[in-house]
Amino acid sequence: MDKSQSIPRWLPRRESFLGQVLHRFFKHKLAVAGLGILVLLGLVSILAPVLTPYGYDQQNVALMGQPRSPSSQHWMGTDELGRDSFTRVLYGARVSLRVGLLSALVATLLGTLVGALAGFYGHWVDPLLMRFTDVMLSIPLLPLVILLSGILHPSVALLVGIIGGLGWMSTARIVRGQFLKLRSAEYVEAIRALGGSNNRIMFRHILPNTVGPIVVATTLSVGNAILLESALSFLGLGVQPPTPTWGNLLNAAQGWLSQAPWLALFPGLFILITVLAINFLGDGLRDALDPRL
Amino acid sequence: MSVRFVFLRVLGILPLLLGVSLILFAVLHLAPGGPLDVYADNPSVSQEALREMKVALGLDKPLPIQYLAWVGAFMRGQWGYSYRTGDPVVQDIASRIPATLALGGTAFLLSLLIAIPLGILSAVRRYSALDHAVTFTSFLGISMPVFWLALMLQLLFAVYLHWLPSAGMVTIGDGSLVDRLKHLALPASILAVASVAGWSRYVRSSMTDILSQDFVRTARAKGLSERIVIYRHALRNALIPVITVVALDFATILSGAVITETIFAWPGMGRLFIDSMNGRDYPVLMGLMMLGSFALVLTNFLTDLIYALVDPRISYG
Amino acid sequence: MGILMQYRPMGGLLVGALILLGGISLAQEKGGTLTVALGYDIDTLNVYSTGYLGDVQAAVAEGLLAPDAKAQYVPVLATEVPTLKNGGIKLTDGGQKMVITYHLRPGVKWSDGQPFTCDDVTFTWEAVKNPKFIAESKDGTEDVDHIECPNSQTAVVYYKHVAPDFASTLFTFGILPKHTLEGKDLNTDSYNQKPLGTGPFVVSDWAKGQYVITKRNPLYWRKDASGQQLPYLDSIIFKIIPDANTAVTQLKSGEVQMAYNVPYSQVESLKQVAGLKILKNRILSWQHLDFNFRNPVLQDINVRKAIAYAINKEAISKALGGFPEAIDSVVLPVFPFYNPNLPKYTYDPAKAKQLLDAAGYTLGSDGIRAKGGKRLSFKIMSQSGRTNDEVAQQVIIANLKDIGIEAMPDNKAGVAFREARYKGNYDLFYSGWITSADPNYCVFFCSDGPNNGQGYSNPKLDTILKQAQNTIDPDKRKELLFQFQDILANDAVSLPITTNPSIIAVTDKLQNFVPNPTNMTNFVDTSRWWLKR
Secondary structure (H helix, E strand, O other): OOHHHHOOOOOOOOOOHHHHHHHHHHHOHHHHHHHHHHHHHHHHHHOHHHHOOOOOOOOOHHHOOOOEOOOOOOOOOEOOOOOEHHHHHHHHHHHHHHHHHHHHHHHHHHHHHHHHHHHHHOOOHHHHHHHHHHHHHOOOHHHHHHHHHHHHOOOHHHHHHHHHHOOOHHHHHHHHHHHHHHHOOHHHHHHHHOOOOHHHHHHHHHHHHHHHHHHHHHHHHHHHHHHHHHHHHHOOOOOOOOOOOHHHHHHHHHHHOOOOOHHHHHHHHHHHHHHHHHHHHHHHHHHHHOOOO | OOHHHHHHHHHHHHHHHHHHHHHHHHHHHHOOOOOOHHHHOOOOOOHHHHHHHHHHHOOOOOHHHHHHHHHHHHHHOOOOEOOOOOOEHHHHHHOOHHHHHHHHHHHHHHHHHHHHHHHHHHHHOOOOHHHHHHHHHHHHHHHOOHHHHHHHHHHHHHHHOOOOOOOOOOOOOOOOHHHHHHHHHHHHHHHHHHHHHHHHHHHHHHHHHHHOOHHHHHHHHOOOOHHHHHHHHHHHHHHHHHHHHHHHHHHHHHHOOHHHHHHOOOOOHHHHHHHHHHOOOHHHHHHHHHHHHHHHHHHHHHHHHHHHHHOOOOOOO | OHHHHHOHHHHHHHHHHHHHHHHHHHOOOOOOEEEEEEOOOOOOOOOOOOOOOOHHHHHHOOOOEEEOOOOOEEEOOEOOOOOOOOOOEEEEOOOOEEEEEEEEOOOOEOOOOOEOOHHHHHHHHHHHHOOOOOOOOOOOHHHEEEEEEEEOOEEEEEEOOOOOOHHHOHHHHOOOOHHHHOOOOOOOOHHHOOOOOOOOEEEEEEEOOOEEEEEEOOOOOOEOOOOOEOOOOOEEEEEEOOOHHHHHHHHHOOOOOEEOOOOHHHHHHHHOOOOEEEEEEOOOEEEEEEEOOOOHHHHOHHHHHHHHHHOOHHHHHHHOOOOOOEOOOOOOOOOOOOOOOOOOOOOOHHHHHHHHHHOOOEEOOOOOEEEOOEEOEEEEEOEOOOHHHHHHHHHHHHHHHHOOOEEEEOOEOHHHHHHHHHHOOOOEEEEEEEOOOOOOOHHHHOOOOOOOOOOOOOHHHHHHHHHHHOOOOHHHHHHHHHHHHHHHHHOOOEEEEEEOOEEEEEEOOEEOOOOOOOOOOHHHHOOOOEEOO
């Protein structure tokens, strides 16, 4: 059977660039599955209020004192405060995904900005920014994130700032590399000769050509940010309950590990599946956007 | 590679470390609250004592002076004194290095021993069932929350099966090699999971690249056996790009075992880090972070050297 | 039992033999090592400067007196507890000052062989009082005017005023050895690593971050009834395991034989473990919700009372496995001066809402009440990492949400937590205090109380508590402390929530161990502990 048969018909024709990219992407079955899972997770977390009759912090005094095992009313059981675990995992997805997406976005914006400035202007800007990048890359990431969280007791917004603010360096390097390569490319020289402004050249003409690597890096850093958030929450330094995140759900489940393993199982599995889906997606995007790798 | 190259590279390290220390110092000292604030409202500690303490710790001076004093202490090699224990920072940190090295080193070796063969097998038998299995497992490995895995394995091996001790570095009063290895088994394996997953992917892709290159094809065309092609020609070249990743991960393993050390009550630097953070023990935190940075910078430098050694095209300046 | 039934014909003889055998097997056996899990990393082994309660210290250093399992003081390095009745306490200056005479136990030696004398008592006071010494607690040092040593075995302590809580401070924490510490800097001396004491155990090895090994003190003064020298145990090892769940894992795998402050959630699973017994230690500790009086909204007594009525203490108790019990006074019911007739804030959300309505706080569209644009939104702090507290905190947050008050968790650990607690860097604060057998409530509620982070100041309360502090007559004290509890409850200053029992899991082989409810820890009387083989 011809492999191209499995490519949806509605795709743009494979002759166009986008068509080629999508074509390659849809060949990567795991990546497609990853994308599907992520879309589903996103939908489920947005629709959480519709999908569950309980509030994420709604306690049930009658069920307090002991987690209850999964049942028809409580698909993932309840915790020791009688809260519905399914509801908390769903709402946890909101926070975890938000932290993941936003901090990846912050990192990408910062990284693109630094990389573009350094790569485009060169002169003294480049060495200055790149030495700063080197310095930031020379500080062990996890301890620094832990340190900042420990000092600042972060809210969700601050957490995004910390994780994103410390994760821009590799993007900056990638973008800078692309800019260095493209700065002297013929078509850029041509635009310059035609009187294009620096900003215009940078953002309209060079940046679009660096999108591939940036998209891949961003995707992968969403997964890393989710893992980082869960690790921080596990140490008690992340978002504090009753607001659920997958990380602080795991932290709370720790004490019930032997009696109520399902409390740890579900958030753990959700982290695993989400990050796995993101990594597959990233892998697929890499293949699709940069066929040389 | 010339002496000049090495010299220039070494010279580049100093401003880097200086920059790192400046950022760390700023982060620590611009944070709200100081280490002595806790005493401020305690009537057991008189104002006079508080002042003396500030003077003794140098906290009465403006920040830039404090920073210079810290740099001086760092250069002289005692790195200041711990606020919590009163010991020289170097001494407090040094007492934790063996534990961290034992854990990180074991995890590192374990990762290498598993990741490289897996990666080669994967590359050589590309698109086989084995390759798919390895790929999928390594994706699992990098997507796994480490502490979750740690808790699950601790539960399984220490509580249910009683095969391994659940935490600590030695059975007190034992300390034989077997006993130490048993204590190492769980935390080291868990630390190794992420590395194995990442590295085997790198080895695979690097190996795949090399196997498709002309010189390998030539070697094959010359009629050399597949084994010789792979191990004599391809592997050596394939491992060079892997070195960077592996070396950087080694530095991270050394500084970043915070979570694993917490779960397994491992008395290494990660634990000291958490305790110092809770105690706002700035000099120790500075020392630990600087050590981590130094490890990163040093491994970067060494990989550059290795690169320059194996690839004469690389030069400097 | 089965054996007895089978051999019944042999009657009395066998029964006698069995009793004899039983007697032998129950006789204390010398030797053995007990491994204990400690939930914190020890900072220093000096009992005066540590930021924790001194578990290890209690097995090594001794005071003149110590609280027993019933929180009653018993003599240790003194031969009797001084009282008015036995003449150990004398009031002077018309009842304004007091003099306490301790008769010191003869023949007691420091573990290095030097004799323990009155000079050590004097030195301890001087050393702890020294402003250069940075101590976590200097309680009691300022009460003492001077100390006289008429002979080496008698210490006469002259107090500046009457201090009925004398037994819970200085000379109970531990006596410092003059002969090794005189002229030394206590902030940095090696005593902090290897304390020298008169106690049953001696620190033989401290691997930082890992464990402290204590070994039998061969020169220990105490003997059992049969004249055998104590302690029975060869060694107690304190293993540092900061993660409570790891400690439970180690209990289950048998790597430690004792742990205290076991999370309530783990009790059920530990009950299944053969060879472990679970004890509930009713420690002298209470959980409380504090208001910050610097916050103008919380200065409104109606808001405070509304919060008091909103909190479901029974639910908190239930959520914590039923171990903590709801309370209505910060004075625990075990104390003779506990006031049972206080106004009670029984869970009544309707009444809470009424109070807030009356105070002018109306419900906004976001479900939070507000008055003049000022929302009832507070930061509520508890100690992060203390699972029990965090669970209770979440019940409180839900309770407050029900009446239209938003409470956002702002939990902290370590120095940041302690600083916020003492400086009042919170709006609401949920935590617990543990006290000595003779609590001094002025520390918590007087305007100048060092533990008063709430910023509460009530001159009337100050007078009553200061008076109680200077009253040694138990009836008079009781009356004053009743008044104090009345004011505290009526003013809704700090809401007592529950007791705070500490769950101890310990090997059933350990004999003679009785939990100690005071801040002198479970290890204050280790010399009689022994392990059944």
